[in-house]
Amino acid sequence: MAETDVALKEAMAIEGALGVALVDYGSGMALGLLGGGLGLDLTIAAAGNTDLVRAKLRTMEMLGLDDAIEDILVTLSGQYHVIRPLTSRSGQGLFLYLALDRSRANLAMARHRLKQIETSLEM
Template identity: 55%
Template structure:
């Protein structure tokens, strides 16, 4: 089992990863982050993706969908953004930004699921 800080290097090893963070969806605050840089403010990404998760959960409730979010994929022109709530604590999620030209989406989703299962917060 790995804690949030130990998980960040594993996330950054995923092919094409340009930034990753673990986020509390109750507050929109990051618990841990790595990568990002000048072109990507991970604090802004964490807050914005918190709203995405909240909106999806609200819609699921309105539709009476008694299910859980496994992951959310947002495809941009140059990037993939993956959001994966923790199975052990759905108030937390992992956010991963990938360079589309360097990433293998199927492998990234597989790796993210594996890393998430090993995470303890």
Template identity: 50%
Template sequence: MATIKQSLDELLTLDGAQCAAVVDSSSGMMLGSAGTGVDLEVAAAGNTEVMRAKLKTMRSLGLNDVIEDILITLGKQYHLIRPLSRKEGVFIYYVLDKAKSNLAIARRKMQDIEKDLSF
């Protein structure tokens, strides 16, 4: 099992990785962060709203399913949000340089990190 810090540091080893955080979606507060390039305090709070909106929409549609991840594609960056299946209300937020990163590998890395993450 890996700590939050170890897990985030591992995410930053991928090409194009800029920053990452573990966020409590009930408060919008970060439980840990690593890297630079984005104001993670602002991003954590804003992406909490993204998670809440998507979950509300799923409930409204009567979808009995879970979110694996949410991808936001910007001109120069990928922003990935992955709710933790073992820790309700907590998600990983991951920012990558679009020109330098491999999205499939990044998604897989987040999945692997989630399995080993301990609180």
């Protein structure tokens, strides 16, 4: 779990980070949480974003797309929500969820940094 804690702390160091979660999209359960608070319940966000990931995977299957999700981006008026499925063999079925304050975040840099964190995360 120390590896997870380090990854979550690194994600929270991204400029504009409001909260981060490591989520099992089979169950919708958060395996680790950091940040959140007023207006951002990470447990609810983890469960809700699980539905989003499952729906996208089902759609890709129905379309016959032989591809992988790099990330899913949801833009709100005041926030960015980035969902990044883990690609390592040990990370199968997991995703990182990062909520960012839109006024403080650099989306391109946040996506780049989250990719680095995901690549280095070993479960």
